[in-house]
Amino acid sequence: MSVTRDNAIDPVTLAVVRGAFEQVAEEMDTVLAASAISPVIADAWDRASGVFHPRTGEVIAQGTTGLPIFIVVMQHTVQHVIAAHPPETMKDGDVYVVNDPYRGGTHVMDVKFVRPFFQDGKLKAIVANTGHWPDVGGMTPGGFTPVSTDVYQEGLRLPPVRIVKEGVVNQELIDVMMLNMRVASDRYGDLVAQLNALDLGCKRLDEVFRKWGDEILFGCIDELKARSEQLMRGHIEAIPDGTYHFFDEMDSDGVDEGRLRLDLKLTVKGSEITFDLSGSSPETRGPFNSPISSTMTALMIGMKHVFWDVPINAGCFEPFHYIIPEGCMLNPRPPRPVSGTTTETSHRLVGVTMGALAQAIPDRVPAGFFGTGTNIGLGGNSPTYGRYATIFFFGGGYGGHAGGDGLTNGSTVIAASRNSSVEVLEQTVPLLFTRYAVREGSAGDGEHRGGFGVEVAFQLRDGDAYLTLVGDRASEGPHGLLGGERGASADHDFHTGGVSFKPPHLSKIDRLYIKPGDGCVLRTPGGGGYGAPARRKAEARGADRLNGLYK
């Protein structure tokens, strides 16, 4: 396939420049993960770095190991910084900090740092990173709560403000931040790691701009954007025109009983797509609202899990149009609570996007995946471990697909984070795990079955603690495709004082007070099946039975 343009850029330069920008982002990611304190950044890689356009804030390149959930969010964040601080007011050595979910964000625990890059007194680009801090204050240790009713309860909120002014650190701001967070010394370590990473990014950009010069670089940036757009449009054109409708329901918002509807009409026309989410539930009292930037990112991740070869830059968003009414739970107004966005709502929205696409191109899209973060927050006091606060979460099954069975215990689809090991958890907090296993029978049957969810059981060993679960998907399992069956839904049991019970919202519980021996059994969903079960090969079925995966 040949590309012809009047102002065609030398193809070699284009390839090398693309690599150079990606390299800058990768290096920032590397340094950030290696030196952060937050295990969520360092071990689970819940962070992202990028290079952005100095005027438009559009993304030029992001690191390949950054979290998917940040692919649109970061661009929106930078654009909010530019809106609050126009480029002509930015000075060399300034760094802005922002974490407000309502200014291009997700939840308050994702803290972004944005730094203009100057060369010879001229603003040439913007570098930014985001890192998940395990705590930024708020009502629940670890930040994830299923019961907040406004965003003020979720932690300290920062609009875009300068944390470094022309190279001088704004210590007063840092003092305010640290006073409002649990374990402030660790958070200071994360802050330093993020600033150091941006510093490296600027040094590397300086070399890139000296080597190539503005004219070639900005020519390449425009060209790369055009190429991504062209590639995305090519994929869309291959989808038959039409409107594809798909919806899914969440268990509840954690405060009020009653299911929440995520409803997508995906309309393909030529090389453009309109995402219409207007049939979705109105904004909720509980914290499962999704800020507009998170909503748009989730739609994009759904596309990217199907068309993964499109390089991410501003160009791939061009063919998209959105109908997401303000006041809908997918475009809430402040101060609605949002802490359940990334643990639940985003996952499900990715699933809804893929569910709609599957109607058009079922050969390219897997069946439904587990779609829940199943996030445990635990804070307590122990005679042997002292005071502690931590979060951890669990994987589940992916859907079967045209090429084979789904993956067992896949990572969350909006991230790619690894789990904490049982032994490390037992070393850090006074928990005893009694089971961490494949959840037998949980995979949806089909010609290609889903992957299996997990079954995990743990209990407190000493002292006392508050146990919080933010989850979902307990009412209905992930959908099957082309006759494949649904995967099993989530199924959680808690026990205190020898009495076992299911939480009132099935998948959510807030600060359950537990004593030694108290705990829970969590069972995460399996993936949906792909194709009719009758078509499953006898030997595959036999192997599953031999392996005890089905009773």
Add this chain to the structure above:
Amino acid sequence: MPRLVGVDIGGTNTDLVLIDTDAQKLTVAKVPSTPANQAEGMMTGIAELGTGLDAVDLLVHGTTVATNAVIERKGARCGLITTKGFRDVLELRRRDRPMTYGLIGAFRPLIERRFRREVTERITADGQVLTPLDAEEVKLVARSLLDDGCEVLVIAFLNSYTEAAHELAAAKAARDVWPNDFIVTSSSIMPAVREFERSSTAVVSGYVQPLIGRYLASLGKRLAADGYRQDLLVVQSNGGVMGAEVATRFAANTILSGPAAGVTAGAAIARELGLDSAISCDMGGTSLDVCVIRNGAPDITQQKTLDFGVALCVPMLDADAIGAGGGSLARIDAAGILQVGPQSAGAVPGPVAFGAGGTIPTITDANVALGILAPETKRLSVQGNRALDRALARAAISREIGEPLGLDTDKAAEAIVTVAVAKMGGHIRRRLLEKGLDPREFSIISFGGAGPLHANRLVREIGLKSAVIPWMPGLTSALGCLLGQLRHDFSRTVNMVLSALDVPKLAAVCEELAAEGRRLLLQEGAAKEAIDVRYGADMCYRGQTHVIQVEFEGPQNLDAGAVRAAFEKGYRERYGLLLEGQEIRLVNVRVTVSNLARPPELGALIHVPRGAPPAADHAPVYFGGTTLQAQVYDRQALPVDFEVHGPAILLQSDSTTFIEPGYTGRVHPSGNVIIEAAS
């Protein structure tokens, strides 16, 4: 030890080197590999060296048997016994997926679920017995696995890193019913925290153990039948060597045996040239293996992923590979952008220029098209170069790359090399930066068939100090087999806080590990007075996940203040700012035991000509958008201190070196060619 043979078995070729230290002579051979039974190729190669095995005093071998078994899932059938509730640890992995985008891909565990069974027992994180082990239950379960055809038994219990008693008791009980020695406990292979990594490491070890055992036994017999009377040594993943007997027990330590030999050679060359900061760079047909070498020692890593969801945690040279080799394919992607690799033309059909049916151009084809490989000289040619068809290569490049991009063939060929070098350079630069190292201080030691072709380009791309081209680039790995030492690495998780360091306990752990190492080395034939022991630790600030490695003095002189100073020095070098006031943790103790006997001196074996240089031949090469006349020399005819100014091509039988305009190649007295920017 006057006559030593090193054998490196690769995917395509088996390379052999014979060092005669008395005669100070080096003999080499290169024969096709025989994947079905690697010993066949080795015997053919030994015959080609022109020596009888009865006259060989030591044979050292780098092997890929273990790696191939894992990648192709051709290892032994293993049974796994775990703590009740945890038989799926191996299958749940660390909750990951093969690609960030795209929710597809499968995982194949090395042990199927039906061969993973549980027993009742539990030890807590602080090493207390919560539920005792029942030896009879272990025997029952072991017998059932045996009945199901398992050859190897792996035992991996939760928290065994802190208390191994249950694993040891289970192994003891199992021995009553298990018919062979293939019983592996996770705590003996990797006594460190994290159940998935430890289980996986033990399973990898068990999975390859019978294969390695049988392979080395049959090889030993074969060698003995041909008159070999001495020890057979195997290259380990850490760059050291070990006896064949020990290798069966530590089979997991042979996983990187192949690449390790090359890195060891690179390190020896760095030491010889006095280079504090070097990168060994082995570029073959399908991949580029890179390892950082500091102060003459290769960097070590504690963990690698061998395949999706298959982790191995033993000390290994920190060599990693990217898909960029001579055979890497060039293509135009869906966005219309030129991409090179990671797909490779493989041995069959190979590059287009081989004329074996390949149609998609490779990096090798680009170099042929540019006139750098198999240059069009007037008289000079070197035997051993495979016949390369320039017209075929140029036609393919024009058709597949040039026309779609609107470039003529020369420009398209140069574009392939440029993109490939940018990719390799980006990878190497990232490796250095990850470790906080400045590329400008580093020299690249470049070998393998395709390494010397691109060494100069990488120097320019990354801004390195210089490139070093070894005397025989294509046989460097075989040579490396003979440059390693008997060596064993041990570790133990201790999790101590530095402010309350339990010095006697730490010293006891150090001494215990050192004693085990000394015992092994004596068994392998090291002299007692030649055993060297080094102590170190993995450390980090409280709360951090990534550790840095710190060395300290032996157990007699342990001192918390010195350990802290060493940590802070390392941390500052790597990240800049210290986290004042934060507690420091000593996570793992590490002990390395090695033989101090000196390897053969390379310098004495290589006879670099002295005197007048030969006259240059010339050939046209395309470089930087234009055609230039390059000087062409027979590399091994160049005398000491001779300087070649680029553009130049140095020919030899196993590799071709390219020197760019603006750079100078100088023949070092050691025989290495050193390429630097012309002053």
